[in-house]
Amino acid sequence: MSEPRRRLVRVEDLIGQRVRERSGRIVGRIEEIRAEQRGERYEVTEYHLGSGAMLERLAIVGHLFGRQSDTIIARWDQIDVQRPHAPVLTCPVEALKHEKR
Amino acid sequence: MMDLARDLLDVQLLDPRQRPIGRVDGILLEVRPGQPPSVAALEVGALTLLRRVNRPLARWVHRAVLRWLGVSWRPVRFRLEHWGRVGVDIEIKVGERAERRLLRFERWLSTKIVRRLPGGTKGKKQ
Amino acid sequence: MKNLTKIGLGILTSVGGYLEVGSMGTAIQAGAAFRYELLWAIALGTVGIAFLVEMTGRLAAVSHHSVVAAVRKRFGFRFQVWPLLSQILVDLLVLASEVGGASLALELATGYSFRLFVIPVAVLIWALLWFATFGAIEHSVAVLGLVTLSFSVAAWWLGPDWTAVRHGLVPHRPATDAAQYAYLAVGILGATISPYLFSFYSSGAVEEEWRKEDLMPNRIVAALGMAFGSLVAMSVMVVAAMVLAPRGIEGEMYQQAATMLSLPLAHWGFRLFWLSLFIGCVGAALELALDVSYIVGQTFGWAWSENQPPAEEARFALGYSLAIGVATTPSILGIDPLKLTMFSMAVTVVVLPILIGPLLVVMNDAEYLEQYTNGWITNLAVTTIVLLAFVLAVLAIPLQLMAQ
Numbered sequence: 209m210s211e212p213r214r215r216l217v218r219v220e221d222l223i224g225q226r227v228r229e230r231s232g233r234i235v236g237r238i239e240e241i242r243a244e245q246r247g248e249r250y251e252v253t254e255y256h257l258g259s260g261a262m263l264e265r266l267a268i269v270g271h272l273f274g275r276q277s278d279t280i281i282a283r284w285d286q287i288d289v290q291r292p293h294a295p296v297l298t299c300p301v302e303a304l305k306h307e308k309r
Numbered sequence: 310m311m312d313l314a315r316d317l318l319d320v321q322l323l324d325p326r327q328r329p330i331g332r333v334d335g336i337l338l339e340v341r342p343g344q345p346p347s348v349a350a351l352e353v354g355a356l357t358l359l360r361r362v363n364r365p366l367a368r369w370v371h372r373a374v375l376r377w378l379g380v381s382w383r384p385v386r387f388r389l390e391h392w393g394r395v396g397v398d399i400e401i402k403v404g405e406r407a408e409r410r411l412l413r414f415e416r417w418l419s420t421k422i423v424r425r426l427p428g429g430t431k432g433k434k435q
Numbered sequence: 436m437k438n439l440t441k442i443g444l445g446i447l448t449s450v451g452g453y454l455e456v457g458s459m460g461t462a463i464q465a466g467a468a469f470r471y472e473l474l475w476a477i478a479l480g481t482v483g484i485a486f487l488v489e490m491t492g493r494l495a496a497v498s499h500h501s502v503v504a505a506v507r508k509r510f511g512f513r514f515q516v517w518p519l520l521s522q523i524l525v526d527l528l529v530l531a532s533e534v535g536g537a538s539l540a541l542e543l544a545t546g547y548s549f550r551l552f553v554i555p556v557a558v559l560i561w562a563l564l565w566f567a568t569f570g571a572i573e574h575s576v577a578v579l580g581l582v583t584l585s586f587s588v589a590a591w592w593l594g595p596d597w598t599a600v601r602h603g604l605v606p607h608r609p610a611t612d613a614a615q616y617a618y619l620a621v622g623i624l625g626a627t628i629s630p631y632l633f634s635f636y637s638s639g640a641v642e643e644e645w646r647k648e649d650l651m652p653n654r655i656v657a658a659l660g661m662a663f664g665s666l667v668a669m670s671v672m673v674v675a676a677m678v679l680a681p682r683g684i685e686g687e688m689y690q691q692a693a694t695m696l697s698l699p700l701a702h703w704g705f706r707l708f709w710l711s712l713f714i715g716c717v718g719a720a721l722e723l724a725l726d727v728s729y730i731v732g733q734t735f736g737w738a739w740s741e742n743q744p745p746a747e748e749a750r751f752a753l754g755y756s757l758a759i760g761v762a763t764t765p766s767i768l769g770i771d772p773l774k775l776t777m778f779s780m781a782v783t784v785v786v787l788p789i790l791i792g793p794l795l796v797v798m799n800d801a802e803y804l805e806q807y808t809n810g811w812i813t814n815l816a817v818t819t820i821v822l823l824a825f826v827l828a829v830l831a832i833p834l835q836l837m838a839q
Contacts, residue, residue, distance in 0.1 A: 216349060219336035220361050220513075223314045241313040243348060250311075250348040250389060252338065284345040289338075319508050321736050332736030334512070355735075361513045398508070415737075418749035428566050430746040 354384025449660025451580025466675025480627025
């Protein structure tokens with residue numbers, strides 16, 4: 209029985225990467241990766257996607273203009289990060305949660 | 310619960326005696342099909358940092374150092390274990406083995422050069 | 436009582452350490468060419484640096500972070516690498532100017548070419564950092580630097596036309612040679628709003644473990660220290676205006692400019708001039724070399740402290756040693772220290788927005804400053820001054836290059 213394939217992927221490679229649907233359409237950029245401690249492991253629970261605009265990433269725009277940015281929240285199983293430079297959505301876009309921050 | 314980019318990346322590392330010893334330059338996730346990715350290791354190293362700025366340049370520097378100095382310049386990796394929140398920061402304490410590896414260059418510089426110069430080891434009058 | 440001593444010491448350090456090759460060189464050139472008409476540039480720059488120094492002191496007291504550490508943490512390394520490289524570049528250029536300036540002071544004193552003194556000066560600076568503590572360095576710079584008050588004494592003795600002085604404090608267009616006027620204004624702004632000043636200040640504040648109780652002393656030291664320091668710089672310009680301008684002596688003719696104190700202060704004047712230049716430059720060089728070590732160490736998160744013997748913090752010592760070594764290169768090659776100085780000041784102004792932009796973002800972030808974030812006045816003042824200086828530089832530098 210072979211071991212399930214295991215890959216090491218860098219967080220700093222994932223941050224800022226465009227996430228696409230299977231069709232190739234861009235959904236957003238990974239802006240944050242949320243993790244929770246489960247026993248001795250720290251497991252990824254969510255990916256937060258945004259438009260990826262530089263100013264928004266630096267959280268300046270919201271502060272200056274009081275505008276809220278739209279964040280898309282994907283569960284860990286809704287994005288395939290095996291190839292960190294081309295993360296792919298594993299579910300329909302409609303299944304993703306939206307949040308105003 | 311932590312946000313890896315905001316809370317863990319670039320965070321200060323402390324040695325067992327609470328002194329600053331480096332920053333988290335990279336975070337490695339272990340990805341397995343059917344399971345949530347998990348934090349496999351933290352990475353500290355100038356090349357890891359350079360890689361974040363320009364990957365091809367980092368690869369070139371690694372090869373150049375290997376070819377001209379005969380040194381395999383590898384980053385230090387260790388597990389995320391002891392950490393706590395201090396104000397706006399997360400502080401991570403590294404173990405003794407990681408500490409030794411992180412201070413390799415410092416120790417070399419101190420022993421081979423600094424200690425051999427006059428006044429290098431004198432305690433400074435406050 | 437302890438607070439009062441701290442404040443007094445802080446102000447003393449600011450005054451004693453204010454004058455160095457940049458502020459002296461630009462003030463002399465401006466005074467010789469335009470008399471009092473560029474006093475406003477010193478005033479404007481001082482307001483800017485006072486705000487910046489107060490900000491970084493507040494950052495250290497509340498978040499216990501230096502500027503560089505806060506920017507790396509807040510923006511990540513991929514962004515921070517650019518302000519970091521810019522600051523190192525500017526620090527090295529200004530450090531090279533100070534080494535050149537100190538060597539020039541010794542040329543004035545002895546008559547031998549400044550190039551002979553570059554290595555001894557560099558060794559002196561290195562030895563002071565190697566053997567002395569942070570406190571000892573700061574205090575000696577403060578006390579010895581008081582020799583620069585001879586300019587203030589001279590200015591008062593010469594009795595300038597106070598109406599003209601008042602007029603010069605208000606920004607206005609010059610009667611002649613707008614290109615050189617603007618270029619000198621840029622130089623003065625670059626000398627006054629030097630990044631190492633507030634960066635070093637914040638590193639010192641973190642090393643001394645400032646707390647929220649230090650917020651008020653910080654504000655006082657920033658305001659009064661910079662204000663009194665700027666008076667010394669203004670004195671230099673006044674003396675140049677009264678002694679050099681009428682005789683048609685230009686600032687670049689430093690052999691003759693050095694006699695500017697001889698009229699008011701007789702045979703001590705010349706000695707005080709080169710002593711002021713020498714001490715001012717060495718003091719600034721110490722801070723600049725340390726600043727390079729500090730910002731590199733803070734970026735990588737290493738233990739960094741001037742109070743540890745070098746063997747305990749070898750990389751920190753390596754930092755300032757390399758900085759000093761690199762900084763001797765231009766002067767050894769024979770590059771004129773005053774030209775190098777003007778060039779460094781211009782580069783400083785052009786690079787300022789890259790350095791101060793991220794700082795302003797951090798200063799408005801409640802995660803770092805809690806309830807002590809910037810007020811709108813501070814934000815407005817700093818943004819306006821920095822942008823103004825930048826625009827002036829972008830306009831003035833090409834014009835000056837074309838005129839030459």
